[in-house]
Amino acid sequence: MSMYESDITQFVRELMDKKPELKELQRVNRATWWDKKVDLAELKRNEESEAPKQPYAYFPLPKAEK
Numbered sequence: 147m148s149m150y151e152s153d154i155t156q157f158v159r160e161l162m163d164k165k166p167e168l169k170e171l172q173r174v175n176r177a178t179w180w181d182k183k184v185d186l187a188e189l190k191r192n193e194e195s196e197a198p199k200q201p202y203a204y205f206p207l208p209k210a211e212k
Contacts, residue, residue: 162168200207
């Protein structure tokens with residue numbers, strides 16, 4: 147009895163067999179977007195320097211009557 151393999155898994159396996167260059171492209175793109183060192187000091191400076199946000203960004207708050 148063989149193990150079940152979904153259609154998506156079969157598709158990906160076939161795609162990788164047909165286009166082996168995708169593996170290298172996948173590795174390069176991952177390095178571009180995900181594999182980065184985080185500078186915690188810079189992250190903290192960015193968070194501290196951020197302007198305060200309105201509580202509800204999609205509509206302006208109602209103006210107070212004078």
